[in-house]
Amino acid sequence: MGEPTPARNSQDWWRTAVIYQVYVRSFADADGDGTGDLAGVRAKLPYLADLGVDALWFNPWYLSPMKDGGYDVADYRTIDPAFGTLADAEKLIAEARESGIHTIVDIVPNHVSDQHPWFRAARAGGPERDLFHFRPGRGPHGELPPNDWQSQFGGPAWTRLDDGDWYLHLFAPEQPDLNWAHPAVRQEHEDVLRFWFERGVAGVRIDSAALLAKAPDLPDFVEGRDPHPYVDRDELHDIYRSWRAIADEYGGVFVGEVWLPDSERFARYLRPDELHTAFNFAFLSCPWHPDRLRTAIDETLAEHAPVGAPATWVLCNHDVTRTVTRYGRADTGFDFATKAFGTPTDLALGTRRARAAALLSLALPGSVYVYQGEELALPEAEIPLDRIQDPMHFRSHGLDPGRDGCRVPLPWVADAPYAGFGAFAEPWLPQPAGWSAYAADLQAADPDSMLSLYREAIRIRPMFGDGPLTWLPAPEGVLAFRRAEGGPICVVNLAETPADLPAHSALLLSSGPLDPQGRLPRDTAAWLRS
Template identity: 35%
Template sequence: MQENTAQKEPRAWWKEAVIYQIYPRSFMDANGDGIGDLAGITSRLPYLRELGVDVLWLSPIYASPNDDNGYDISDYRAIMEDFGTMADFDALLAAAHRMGLKIVMDLVVNHTSDEHPWFIESRRAKESPYRDYYIWRPGKAGKEPNNWESCFSGSAWQYDAATDEYYLHLFSKKQPDLNWENPKVRDEVYDLMKFWCDKGIDGFRMDVISMISKDQRFPDGPVKPDGYGDFSPYCVSGPRVHEFLQEMNRRVLSHYDLLTVGEAAGVTIEEAKKYARSDGKELGMVFQFEHVGEGNGKGSIIEKWTTGKPEMPKVRAILNKWQRELAGCAWNSLYLDNHDQPRCVSMFGNDSPKWRVRSAKMLATCLHMQKGTPYIYQGEELGMTNTRFHSLADCRDLEEINAWHQYVDEQKRVSPETMLACFNNVARDNARTPMQWDASENAGFTTGTPWLAVNPNYREINAAAETGDPDSVYAYYKKLIALRHTHEIIVYGTFEPLLEDDPAIYAYARHLDGQTLLVACNWTDHEVPCTLFSDRGEGEELISNVKTEKERTLAPYEARAVLYGKAEA
């Protein structure tokens, strides 16, 4: 096995932290209107402190007409009425800081809402001083400026009759893209960032930040099966994105001690090294999407929609590649689910009653012992699962609704039954069902009618039941978090992939200062041979999810992490 001969990794608080993502609409409702709010989050801070996490990342809480659940912002300096007031935010921030918890905000500046004052003025006239805050183009031969398809189905261009031009929206038509080529737009963004930093927040998660720079030629994209063009060659990690982020760093980020993570769909490893460069001139880390995308083996029926599950060897190959190639160059983000992904125990593990708890613990071990900053999405620490959709009426997410209308109603490419099966597997609403606090009505989330139906399994899976159970998924996550805070090797040790051809076991070693940490995880529902630990000799078992493990095998969904050697002084 390799030893740690690399230079010591530069220390940073956000490398040593564990991040907990809160989707405010679904976390805790304090006023009984069926929608989670800031006061609800504040009321649950003791739960999060007890879990042991360090940072709370809040999905957008800004003023918004809520076309895309808050990712369409109409005022960056105000709080969405559903969530409360600025006074409620100030109270949350102060309470979190008193408890030693940091707050990271979601920065959504690729686009605004079409109800933002900038856009209202921009669309008023071509002569408006705000016209160039957005991307306007004349049509071509009575059609859109090019063939690009929106991420939410249909054309990425919306015609506006008032000025006889089209505006670009890579997402919803109510989310017009900002024109980052305009220095006044960048000034506005940096100013609003300073507003929040001066309030005392501790960082930003930057929504689709890899898309802020567009190829100014706006050419047609490669044609996809549905007839639209793919915009990604011209908008993902575009020509000036690193110039813009370095400017952002000089103007804002370098003046505060912040955690910064960029959502970077489509990012390559070479690009990631630029975004999260070790000299600190851009961002601290990025989210990559390969391991949750089509390359993980789950296949596709149409676009992102599938009923398949990822194949562990493909997931392992992707994650190991990122571990290898970012080593010494950039810092990794570790996650399996978030507000845009299905529940990880349902997608990557086994959410059947027999195996849910054990496979949830296995996945957590596999992720949290890797090198990088781990992210926990609300309810993941309970082993919350996907829900079940019986009709389109059960859905709230714009992506699902638009996909249904395009692929079922208009193009008739899939049947309603197939689309629902895909929703049950990968729809974003699976992650957005309300947090399951207890076994009372609506899982203790609200005394009203929840904005999205609670998963019916809340009576069995809930925080009240798990916080008092030493064998629960919650207790296991709490131990994993404590181990990361205790053992430097988990944070800073080098990463060595092991058993890379094994069809069932995801194994690796971490090395630091004379110590080796061995981790082995069985991703299957059957026992498999494993001699990694028996061949190594005596070590300290840091964590395992099976109490009576055999010497030379791993039980179904078993995970073990064993530490060997003593740390050098």
Template identity: 35%
Template sequence: MLGKPAWWKESVVYQVYWRSFLDTDGDGYGDLKGVIEKLDYIQSLGVTMVWLNPFNASPDKDNGYDVSDYYAVMERAGTMAEFDKLLAETHARGMKLMMDVVLNHTSDQHPWFKASRSSKDDPKRDWYIWRDPKDGGVPTNWRSYFNPSSWELDEGTGQYYMHSFAIEQPDLNWANPEVREEMYRMLRFWLDKGIDGLRLDALALLAKPEQFEDAGDPHDIRYLTHNPGLHEYLQEMNREVFSRYDIMTVGEVAFATPDTGPLFVGEERKELNTLFHFEVADEMPEWDMVRFKRIQRTWAQALSGRGFGSQFLNNHDHARQVTRYGNDGEYRVESAKLLGTLVHTLPGIPYIYQGEEIGMTGVRYDNIGEYQDIAMLNRYAEEVGKGRNPAEVLRSLQPLSRDNSRSPMQWNDARHAGFTDGEPWIKVNPNYRSINVERAEAEPASVLHYYRELIALRKKCPVMVYGDFTDISGDDPHVYAYVRSHEGVRWLVVLNHDTKANSFAAVEAAGGKGSLRLVLGNYADAPRERRAEGKLELRPYEALIYEF
């Protein structure tokens, strides 16, 4: 069994990227009122928690991940009164609310940074990372996630400040206890309002390297993460904040591995409840079944009896799962259901990014001017600056652009997919007339109705949450088969991730006897009962859940 029972382990999380969800004031950006307006829809999915991307005051250079005031609401999002109403209305529907918090850095417009850069003697100078030039240039050859260098010269004081992301996002100095206490005070402010969960952004970067020296390979930016002191910060944060509230905490932990992951979520270590690792979303650019299964096996073994993981294939930073890892053409519906089955039946907490539940696909805008993703735009400028052909660079960056998942939610076939009455901040996917919530509601065999069945199963079947996990398909390149077992209940999950039919002796491999009863399948005519012997014949992208 996967640890002691806890309400947060039984969660199904729905991620709302509010600026692309629903616009109620016609400015082209989604807002908190739009989320309130669609809470009944979110509730109808059966999810238990809503994860809201950052809505703090911000110049919006990186879509809210550059905070200028942690205690205020971004004007585009709405007001504090509207946030309070959103929280109350979410709770009134029996759901919980998770807040996305940026701890590693602020905006360069934050009063703290304005004070810090004003003078070398300012009391807040040490709240950020400042270094003298080296040989007349940058202190180290480190890259940032978004720029060729993680250093920016401040002309006024003659020193460089560190930014692990955009130039406008200076890193905080977590080694300074005043910074840590201020961040804990901020977290308590929101938790005292009644927030139920915290998604902690860029958590692996809080502790900086002990020595600021050039990296052997500056492109391998793992040196920005997992530095000494990180776990001490998290344990202190747990003591000072998390342990005092009945909440769920999930850390965005870049470059976490099965060896290091349990250090963050081991229940005896008192750091986090769960984490996001990125061995799939960041490090597997296209579907690779053998690699995916090996990742799942090693993480399941590493966390077994120690801590709890998370399952996701897509979020606001990663391309739509049905386009990247499924088949967004002939088998869009089948592959969307298969990927949903995968995420909801593997060990860990399932996350649904808005639009997955209707099988939304990625976008391909015609020119670079239609993209908004700061990481993509900076990379495009860097590569074109090297002399590469602009059209070739655009083609190479399109598949994994973060804007693939940031196009507006597709509610209906009206203008702009029902997202806004104005001009949307980013173009709507042209396929919204055929892929939208209104149409999915009317089709009994839609991806939407299938997701509701998956979520309902998780609520009533503890085997999906607490069951042991056994992969029985080895390195089969197309079929994934595994058993979940809990207190005498045994489920067999078989997935054919292929455009062709395949067969698999999954029942024999599972040691099953007697008969199998169908729990759920993504083809309407799947056999309801069958003998637990012989091979399963699987159609393209067929997903089957059987109970022994």
């Protein structure tokens, strides 16, 4: 099958990396208090090295009241005590690097926690108000919000203080937006970047990267008005150019969370003096449909090509419905607006498709993100109503199930308490009945498990090389491509019936068994040696 190319530590490792997303709170609990921690991650580094990943992306691990899963940051230079200490983070970064694994941290520049020292001083009426967006209200007595902007979590994007002023929060009220027109805000974030690069991180993921800049007069939102009052404003690019200069000093890389429908506007963030990469949400939200997938792949590669940036591929993350569940539903795409309790799901079908999608994504040009538990085929969990913590659920008045269902603590050991997540206390989110059946120890011993599939696929993935994608002739409903002349071929059958494989010399890997005639069954993928 060939051996992978040892490129983990090369300067451009990020262009072809497999990056594993760690949601620390739900990864592994070393001290047994029910919450995952950095010591738990350190203990699992051998598992991550065996999986073969090149980097770990950590969701925010900073001091936080956890009103939005850590995306409400109170202090960027302090690790939340639930996760450990700064020394623990430094040990983890160093030990991961010794295993050939890079570390990517998460920065949340649009907003901070309402417990951040700046906002606490602002609430008290200090000059720090200039670091946020405070405005008087509208109406005869200032009783109406300053404008009509809506929160990403539902409801108005404004909250009124006792003194009568309102402050802007595009997310939860506990997440006041920063004023990026103020030089102190820019300086603080540049200092934070240096702080973490000095501690050995290799990259930074930028949360809500297209939302930082706001129109100075904060006008009402008008559909179709250009420019948008707070999305994708031109002022952003100067911010990211200054950040890029800092990253270049340290050899660091950026990945932006950029949700934009306009491919030309999206590509601007990936110019050589701005961000290195950005998440590919078109592929993540794409339905399991051959034409839609091919279009998403083609458009992604086309929008990256002019700026020479590598594409990123991701099937799931901490915000979206887990892949095996999504692909097992009638609507296999993803849209926050369509999430609902009790959606019928065929997990066997979803798992079969998720296995095929894993081989598809890992064969595409660029880097791949794997959300923790995807390699274990974990389904979305329905959290009991009295245990839900996600503000999206509460801001929707209970209609949206929220995002906790993809954040349930991982199962590590089938016959251990709480499936081996932690030894003593019940996990912070309840594990569903039967969760231990997905345990990593069971899957490691099963050559047909999802974990074994991911390990083998990541091991042989370098055989595809770094060439462009070339589509090959294939029957209707079948996707087939190769990346280099004479290189391996990836075939994915999304048709109703089994498909004949193209000419090949060997079957390298398949997401499921071939049929008795050697054909590729429906919802199955294969990697072939030419």
